[in-house]
Amino acid sequence: MSVFTPLARPELETFLAPYGLGRLLDFQGIAAGSENTNFFISLEQGEFVLTLVERGPVQEMPFFIELLDVLHNADLPVPYALRTTDGVALRELAGKPALLQPRLAGKHIKQANAQHCAQVGELLAHLHLATRDNMIKRKTDRGLDWMQEEGGKLLSHLDAEPRQLLEAALEEISLKKVGILALPRANIHADLFRDNAMFEGTHLTGLIDFYNACSGPMLYDVAIALNDWCSDDDGVLDGARARALLGAYAALRPFTAAEAELWPTLLRVACVRFWLSRLIAAESFAGQDVLIHDPMEFQQRLAQRQAVHTVLPFAL
Ligand SMILES: Nc1ncnc2c1ncn2[C@@H]1O[C@H](COP(=O)(O)OP(=O)(O)O)[C@@H](O)[C@H]1O
Numbered sequence: 001m002s003v004f005t006p007l008a009r010p011e012l013e014t015f016l017a018p019y020g021l022g023r024l025l026d027f028q029g030i031a032a033g034s035e036n037t038n039f040f041i042s043l044e045q046g047e048f049v050l051t052l053v054e055r056g057p058v059q060e061m062p063f064f065i066e067l068l069d070v071l072h073n074a075d076l077p078v079p080y081a082l083r084t085t086d087g088v089a090l091r092e093l094a095g096k097p098a099l100l101q102p103r104l105a106g107k108h109i110k111q112a113n114a115q116h117c118a119q120v121g122e123l124l125a126h127l128h129l130a131t132r133d134n135m136i137k138r139k140t141d142r143g144l145d146w147m148q149e150e151g152g153k154l155l156s157h158l159d160a161e162p163r164q165l166l167e168a169a170l171e172e173i174s175l176k177k178v179g180i181l182a183l184p185r186a187n188i189h190a191d192l193f194r195d196n197a198m199f200e201g202t203h204l205t206g207l208i209d210f211y212n213a214c215s216g217p218m219l220y221d222v223a224i225a226l227n228d229w230c231s232d233d234d235g236v237l238d239g240a241r242a243r244a245l246l247g248a249y250a251a252l253r254p255f256t257a258a259e260a261e262l263w264p265t266l267l268r269v270a271c272v273r274f275w276l277s278r279l280i281a282a283e284s285f286a287g288q289d290v291l292i293h294d295p296m297e298f299q300q301r302l303a304q305r306q307a308v309h310t311v312l313p314f315a316l
């Protein structure tokens with residue numbers, strides 16, 4: 001399970017006291033998640049999630065806190081950093097940056113249908129619209145340069161077939177980089193998978209895990225979401241789910257001609273990003289009690305995205 005930093009009750013009680021939310025009733029490490037240590041926390045005044053940030057530079061934390069404040073203030077269903085009674089959001093626990101956030105209702109769904117996908121498209125568009133005109137700059141640490149560098153290093157570890165697939169994708173990234181970086185930008189979630197959304201029935205109750213959020217092309221965010229929400233078990237895109245997600249998104253933020261042209265490329269780039277991060281995680285956490293996602297899933301999706309039949313709804 002991915003609790004990298006176990007905590008004892010007394011240190012937790014000391015940490016929680018300055019929030020003024022009452023006594024600690026219960027706490028439990030969360031097995032899901034692969035990046036940070038998370039605990040469900042029951043206090044007299046409600047249910048919360050405590051996150052200890054395990055990776056990434058501490059100096060990035062003010063970005064995540066500010067972005068979640070912006071989205072929360074725009075009435076979007078996201079967690080945000082609670083303040084102590086002295087107004088402090090970012091704290092430290094067990095030597096790690098620590099945040100306390102409200103616990104969102106709902107649970108993750110495994111099988112998405114068109115109704116789920118439409119809500120994801122709608123919420124993603126709201127997220128982009130809420131930040132597009134006042135984007136908070138943050139360069140992703142897993143962007144195109146990272147893909148070229150890490151992809152190049154991993155080529156020699158792969159068998160012939162996946163190597164050719166990755167080589168072709170890296171070549172495409174080199175060719176299309178300038179165009180991709182010129183696409184319309186906003187703050188993007190950059191990891192909107194099913195395990196980062198909460199549902200009650202078919203109602204989307206919130207998005208979590210903004211630790212990959214950054215400023216970047218909005219279309220890339222759409223491609224990342226679509227690759228997860230609308231793929232079947234063989235990595236093939238499901239047309240009905242894809243049209244539902246894209247249609248709901250485009251009703252709020254119409255796609256541009258440049259986006260329509262680069263759409264198949266962005267779907268492939270979004271596959272490369274997670275194929276590589278999963279290959280790297282599988283190597284670095286091998287044999288450890290850490291949740292590792294299967295890299296093959298994205299190899300398969302990338303293979304399937306060599307031909308893209310789902311066009312972007314785009315009005316001339
Ligand atoms: N604010 C929240 N409300 C409800 N559940 C949450 C919240 N934050 C995290 N969780 C739960 O914790 C799990 C792991 O959180 P996540 O942020 O995805 O971890 P990681 O950054 O390690 O991937 C989620 O799958 C979810 O079940």
Ligand SMILES: N[C@@H](CCOP(=O)(O)O)C(=O)O
Binds near residue numbers: 191277278
């Ligand atoms: N959703 C991702 C995991 C998070 O990505 P990371 O690069 O921050 O580890 C996946 O399913 O691979």
